Amino acid sequence: xxxxxxxxxxxxxxxxxxxxxxxxxxxxxxxxxxxxxxxxxxxxxxxxxxxxxxxxxxxxxxxxxxxxxxxxxxxxxxxxxxxxxxxxxxxxxxxxxxxxxxxxxxxxxxxxxxxxxxxxxxxxxxxxxxxxxxxxxxxxxxxxxxxxxxxxxxxxxxxxxxxxxxxxxxxxxxxxxxxxxxxxxxxxxxxxxxxxxxxxxxx
Numbered sequence: 001x002x003x004x005x006x007x008x009x010x011x012x013x014x015x016x017x018x019x020x021x022x023x024x025x026x027x028x029x030x031x032x033x034x035x036x037x038x039x040x041x042x043x044x045x046x047x048x049x050x051x052x053x054x055x056x057x058x059x060x061x062x063x064x065x066x067x068x069x070x071x072x073x074x075x076x077x078x079x080x081x082x083x084x085x086x087x088x089x090x091x092x093x094x095x096x097x098x099x100x101x102x103x104x105x106x107x108x109x110x111x112x113x114x115x116x117x118x119x120x121x122x123x124x125x126x127x128x129x130x131x132x133x134x135x136x137x138x139x140x141x142x143x144x145x146x147x148x149x150x151x152x153x154x155x156x157x158x159x160x161x162x163x164x165x166x167x168x169x170x171x172x173x174x175x176x177x178x179x180x181x182x183x184x185x186x187x188x189x190x191x192x193x194x195x196x197x198x199x200x201x202x203x
Contacts, residue, residue: 003022005177005180006177009176011181017097019097021095021096022095022097024095024096024108024177026091026093026108026109026110026111027111027172029111032087033087033088035087036083036087036088039080042080043080043081046073047077049073050073053069053070079130086111087111091109092106092134094106095108096185098188101140102138102143102144102189103138103144105136105137105169106136107134107167112130135167137162143160143161143162146159147169147191147194148193149179149194149195150196156178158182182195183195
């Protein structure tokens with residue numbers, strides 16, 4: 001079977017293990033580091049403000065407004081700290097090890113999406129991206145039967161169901177790369193319903 005990714009693709013194939021492993025790089029803009037540096041300076045100012053307000057409250061000189069302000073300030077500090085951690089945390093590529101009986105999937109660690117508010121429907125989803133856990137799963141043939149390449153208004157999505165949870169695979173790849181990956185998995189594991197509108201084609 002042809003495992004070659006599309007031309008000019010950033011996806012690579014590793015043969016270090018017994019089975020081939022598809023490696024999807026964790027792409028991210030270097031501009032996020034500028035935002036990280038800004039947040040580091042902001043966090044210094046946050047610490048000064050937190051110390052000043054908490055000192056007033058501890059000495060009994062504060063009021064209800066200051067207490068409310070300190071609560072909101074604390075939430076802002078937690079948000080900034082998590083953002084700084086995610087911005088400077090080393091990214092890890094997404095991998096799919098193609099075993100004979102299924103796929104060993106590792107979502108890796110993607111860089112923080114600084115434009116997340118433009119892509120999601122709620123602020124809670126952005127918070128979730130800050131504290132989300134790295135997904136690792138051994139997808140057996142039964143679970144792979146739920147693999148679908150779905151056409152949406154914003155392009156295609158490659159998804160698989162893990163129990164009651166639906167996860168997106170290769171979200172940082174291009175549409176052409178996701179189509180290639182869907183066709184490859186469909187052919188290798190006999191997944192006839194993976195591709196929309198037709199049976200799986202040869203990868």
